[in-house]
Amino acid sequence: MVTLAEVAQHAGVSASTVSYVLSGKRSISGATRQRVEESIRELGYHPNAGARALASSKSNIIALMIPLRTDMYVPVMMEIAIAVATTARTHGYDVLLLTGEEGPDAVRRVTGSGLADAMIVMDVELHDERLPLLRDTDQPSVLIGLPADTSGLTCVDLDFRATGALCVEHLAMLGHRDIAVIGEAPAVYERHTGFAERTLDGLRSRAGELGVRLLHRPCDGGYDAMAVTLARVLDERPTTTGFVVQNESAVEPLLALLRQQGRAVPEDVSVVAICPDQVAVQASVRLTSVAIPAQEMGRHAVARLVAKLDGREGDEVVLIAPELTVRASTGPAPTVA
Amino acid sequence: MVTLAEVAQHAGVSASTVSYVLSGKRSISGATRQRVEESIRELGYHPNAGARALASSKSNIIALMIPLRTDMYVPVMMEIAIAVATTARTHGYDVLLLTGEEGPDAVRRVTGSGLADAMIVMDVELHDERLPLLRDTDQPSVLIGLPADTSGLTCVDLDFRATGALCVEHLAMLGHRDIAVIGEAPAVYERHTGFAERTLDGLRSRAGELGVRLLHRPCDGGYDAMAVTLARVLDERPTTTGFVVQNESAVEPLLALLRQQGRAVPEDVSVVAICPDQVAVQASVRLTSVAIPAQEMGRHAVARLVAKLDGREGDEVVLIAPELTVRASTGPAPTVA
DNA sequence: AGTCTCTGTCGAAGCGCTTCGACAACCTAT
DNA sequence: ATAGGTTGTCGAAGCGCTTCGACAGAGACT
Numbered sequence: 001m002v003t004l005a006e007v008a009q010h011a012g013v014s015a016s017t018v019s020y021v022l023s024g025k026r027s028i029s030g031a032t033r034q035r036v037e038e039s040i041r042e043l044g045y046h047p048n049a050g051a052r053a054l055a056s057s058k059s060n061i062i063a064l065m066i067p068l069r070t071d072m073y074v075p076v077m078m079e080i081a082i083a084v085a086t087t088a089r090t091h092g093y094d095v096l097l098l099t100g101e102e103g104p105d106a107v108r109r110v111t112g113s114g115l116a117d118a119m120i121v122m123d124v125e126l127h128d129e130r131l132p133l134l135r136d137t138d139q140p141s142v143l144i145g146l147p148a149d150t151s152g153l154t155c156v157d158l159d160f161r162a163t164g165a166l167c168v169e170h171l172a173m174l175g176h177r178d179i180a181v182i183g184e185a186p187a188v189y190e191r192h193t194g195f196a197e198r199t200l201d202g203l204r205s206r207a208g209e210l211g212v213r214l215l216h217r218p219c220d221g222g223y224d225a226m227a228v229t230l231a232r233v234l235d236e237r238p239t240t241t242g243f244v245v246q247n248e249s250a251v252e253p254l255l256a257l258l259r260q261q262g263r264a265v266p267e268d269v270s271v272v273a274i275c276p277d278q279v280a281v282q283a284s285v286r287l288t289s290v291a292i293p294a295q296e297m298g299r300h301a302v303a304r305l306v307a308k309l310d311g312r313e314g315d316e317v318v319l320i321a322p323e324l325t326v327r328a329s330t331g332p333a334p335t336v337a
Numbered sequence: 338m339v340t341l342a343e344v345a346q347h348a349g350v351s352a353s354t355v356s357y358v359l360s361g362k363r364s365i366s367g368a369t370r371q372r373v374e375e376s377i378r379e380l381g382y383h384p385n386a387g388a389r390a391l392a393s394s395k396s397n398i399i400a401l402m403i404p405l406r407t408d409m410y411v412p413v414m415m416e417i418a419i420a421v422a423t424t425a426r427t428h429g430y431d432v433l434l435l436t437g438e439e440g441p442d443a444v445r446r447v448t449g450s451g452l453a454d455a456m457i458v459m460d461v462e463l464h465d466e467r468l469p470l471l472r473d474t475d476q477p478s479v480l481i482g483l484p485a486d487t488s489g490l491t492c493v494d495l496d497f498r499a500t501g502a503l504c505v506e507h508l509a510m511l512g513h514r515d516i517a518v519i520g521e522a523p524a525v526y527e528r529h530t531g532f533a534e535r536t537l538d539g540l541r542s543r544a545g546e547l548g549v550r551l552l553h554r555p556c557d558g559g560y561d562a563m564a565v566t567l568a569r570v571l572d573e574r575p576t577t578t579g580f581v582v583q584n585e586s587a588v589e590p591l592l593a594l595l596r597q598q599g600r601a602v603p604e605d606v607s608v609v610a611i612c613p614d615q616v617a618v619q620a621s622v623r624l625t626s627v628a629i630p631a632q633e634m635g636r637h638a639v640a641r642l643v644a645k646l647d648g649r650e651g652d653e654v655v656l657i658a659p660e661l662t663v664r665a666s667t668g669p670a671p672t673v674a
Numbered sequence: 675a676g677t678c679t680c681t682g683t684c685g686a687a688g689c690g691c692t693t694c695g696a697c698a699a700c701c702t703a704t
Numbered sequence: 705a706t707a708g709g710t711t712g713t714c715g716a717a718g719c720g721c722t723t724c725g726a727c728a729g730a731g732a733c734t
Contacts, residue, residue, distance in 0.1 A: 001451075003690055014714045019692060026693095029712060046449030050390025051690035054719050059387060064434065068419065078415045082405060085436045094452065097401065097434040099422045112383030114338075115431065222619035249619060252589050256621050259593070282559035282586060284593050340720060351684045356722060363723095366682060388720035391689045
């Protein structure tokens with residue numbers, strides 16, 4: 001294993017000079033810099049991470065807490081994680097993967113041990129146990145998701161309220177007057193995951209303003225659950241012509257069921273999904289959808305975090321504006337015979 | 338920030354004693370141990386990760402390289418990643434998330450800097466550039482997936498050859514004589530990702546033995562791609578009554594298309610999927626499938642890696658035996674009229 | 675009583691790096 | 705020519721921990 005000292009010796013300079021070449025924190029003459037850089041290359045030197053962390057009290061690692069559950073939103077989580085990892089690298093950080101399993105203890109452990117310099121927390125609940133810890137510590141953190149009280153926190157999320165409103169608007173504009181909302185799994189609401197409630201909020205308030213009737217039903221993913229839910233919805237409100245689907249694993253089942261019942265999409269029934277674009281274009285009907293900008297959220301979170309680490313920024317809530325893309329699953333409401 | 342020295346002072350012992358209490362590497366009297374442990378709790382001490390890594394030259398971090406692409410197998414990847422992270426924690430390790438983006442350089446960086454003690458590599462190609470590096474370094478590593486040459490490497494994977502064979506056997510046993518294989522996206526084969534080719538191998542050789550005709554077609558995910566592929570298959574071999582689907586994002590589209598064409602599953606056509614159980618049970622027809630044991634693979638990989646770190650084990654290839662679960666998507670081949 | 679072996683504890687030496695203050699050497703403006 | 709400012713480099717002091725050798729004291733054996 002090659003050390004700084006060996007590089008220094010090889011280049012005929014002192015260790016501190018090599019360090020300054022590496023960090024750029026003091027000016028170094030061109031000649032010296034070149035000599036050092038060449039020695040580094042020649043010897044295949046890699047700075048020791050532990051020593052660096054110890055001496056500088058910075059690990060250059062960002063912790064990413066992902067949910068343990070793989071029951072919802074998996075592609076979105078994955079995409080965010082990957083975006084976080086790659087973006088972090090461009091800023092010189094690596095990413096430590098923490099699952100929610102340890103809960104708040106993970107926060108203590110990581111901040112206490114200096115394992116990571118900062119933290120990104122996903123799948124935030126409205127009253128998350130981790131929040132007090134994050135507020136207390138002086139380690140910067142960014143939440144992906146929005147808790148009830150955002151004071152003293154930096155959050156990045158899709159504006160789900162606006163997302164809900166946008167979906168209703170689109171359907172209302174097309175003349176739909178009875179809209180069913182196929183929501184996330186009941187467990188998601190029970191956990192008080194913010195985004196689900198905020199979407200609903202946006203849906204309801206805009207529906208109220210536009211005089212549209214709304215029927216919201218949580219729904220587990222999969223074909224069977226969707227079948228039950230759909231039957232109930234149509235039983236309760238046979239005049240339903242518009243659907244907003246938030247649970248991406250309910251989308252394809254819904255389309256299959258509608259088809260099976262002889263209801264044509266979009267002639268008889270319109271469907272708006274809230275899902276990643278990839279899902280929307282791969283469905284059996286190309287779906288009009290509001291995209292979940294997973295990559296953007298991941299990139300944003302890292303950008304904020306790095307800004308905070310550099311002392312460039314304070315707390316802030318960033319809500320990404322939703323965008324609705326019209327595809328083949330929505331059309332004018334059928335005129336009543 | 339609380340240090341070892343402060344804990345030592347608080348407990349009235351030397352620093353080394355505290356260290357030995359923590360590591361258990363020397364015997365400590367019960368009384369002393371208790372006193373130290375109490376001081377630790379009272380002061381809220383967390384050992385500094387950097388200092389530890391420097392002094393012991395072990396970081397207690399496992400690097401996990403995941404593929405950058407989110408175009409295939411996302412849930413499987415995610416499940417593996419989560420299983421790796423949680424299993425690693427039970428062994429006292431944290432997980433560093435690396436995307437394939439940096440390529441072989443990531444291997445150099447991580448092993449060179451001592452950032453991680455060991456490495457798990459996913460999405461291994463048959464002739465992966467990272468393999469020589471992994472063989473050369475003295476850092477233990479485990480591959481999830483199987484390259485062409487496994488010498489000097491530890492690998493964990495589902496036995497995809499046996500998986501392919503199993504699928505054919507099941508269909509053959511039910512009387513199917515013409516089987517179509519809906520494979521992964523063409524890009525997957527072009528990359529020479531091992532599992533896809535090994536599956537095919539298993540399918541073909543067993544088909545040969547059993548006198549079954551096989552037609553293999555790669556297929557991108559999604560409805561449109563599946564529609565094209567299906568049309569071609571049925572055009573070329575109208576007598577096809579069995580399908581083996583490896584691309585999970587082609588499963589639901591295939592079922593929808595078959596339904597649409599009036600082909601009943603499993604009365605007219607049988608479908609076997611190679612996919613996680615969750616996908617199989619959530620589909621519109623409960624799918625007979627060979628499960629991809631993502632969690633098991635993740636856990637296994639960590640277990641092997643930890644064993645190697647402890648010097649308990651050498652290189653080895655672990656192939657997990659496939660299990661086929663019969664559900665509602667397969668049945669006897671229709672008798673020709 | 676003396677020797678030997680454990681057991682439990684301590685002190686000190688680093689691990690490889692960053693960073694601070696010091697200081698030559700040079701330049702610029704008086 | 706001199707004071708003052710830059711610029712480039714060095715030496716040394718840690719960062720907080722692990723680990724090795726040393727050693728006092730207790731117990732077991734002759």
